[in-house]
Amino acid sequence: xxxxxxxxFKKGEGLLPAIAQDYKTGEVLMLAYMNKEAWEATLKTGKxxxxxxxxxxxxxxxxxxxxxxxxxxxxxxxxxxxVLLKVEQxxxxxxxxxxxxxxxxxxxxxxxxxxxxxxFDPKEIYGK
Numbered sequence: 001x002x003x004x005x006x007x008x009f010k011k012g013e014g015l016l017p018a019i020a021q022d023y024k025t026g027e028v029l030m031l032a033y034m035n036k037e038a039w040e041a042t043l044k045t046g047k048x049x050x051x052x053x054x055x056x057x058x059x060x061x062x063x064x065x066x067x068x069x070x071x072x073x074x075x076x077x078x079x080x081x082x083v084l085l086k087v088e089q090x091x092x093x094x095x096x097x098x099x100x101x102x103x104x105x106x107x108x109x110x111x112x113x114x115x116x117x118x119x120f121d122p123k124e125i126y127g128k
Contacts, residue, residue, distance in 0.1 A: 002080065004039075004043060004076075006080055007039060007076065007080050007081070008081040009035065009036050011079075011081045012081065014035050014036070015033040015034065015035055015051060015053075016034050016035075016039070016083055017031060017033060017082045017083070018031070018033060018034045018048075018050060018084075018085055019031050019082070019083070019084050019085065020048065020085045020089075020094060021084060021085065021086050021087065022086075022087065022088075022089060023072040023087055023088055024088075027101060028103055029087070029094035029103075030095065030101065030102040030103075031102070032051075032061075033051050033053060034049070034050055034051055034083065035051040035058075037049075038051045038058055038059075039083070041058065041060075042071055042085075043074070046070060046071050047060060047068055047069065047070060048060075048061045048069035048071055048087055062090065065091065065093070065120070065126075066090070067090060067091035067093050067120075068090045069085070069087040069089055069090070070087060070088040071086075071087055072086045072088055073085075074086070093119035093120055096126070097122055098120045098121060099114075099116045099117070099118060099119060100116060100117070
């Protein structure tokens with residue numbers, strides 16, 4: 001019998017792709033990565049943690065913005081190397097650029113067009 005400890009962190013050099021999806025609507029909010037520490041912190045606290053590849057550290061989603069993700073359900077793919085996190089997105093935005101979803105660009109011909117409402121101004125939250 002498989003358990004949550006059987007996830008295959010070796011394939012991705014210690015990281016698993018983690019897809020965050022709105023638990024009510026099914027909207028895909030973001031893709032990030034989890035290491036074993038982030039996975040265990042998420043299961044323990046019910047708040048989604050990721051591994052920040054750019055900062056090289058554990059990251060509680062929303063620790064700066066307050067836009068925390070509460071875990072409602074976790075699913076694991078057939079190879080135990082990708083996770084799907086069904087979440088309640090607090091604060092209305094998953095994207096650090098201020099949009100609800102990180103997938104706010106729509107392909108139209110050769111162009112990427114913004115298809116989403118800005119929820120917050122990132123300059124006000126991150127100072128950048």
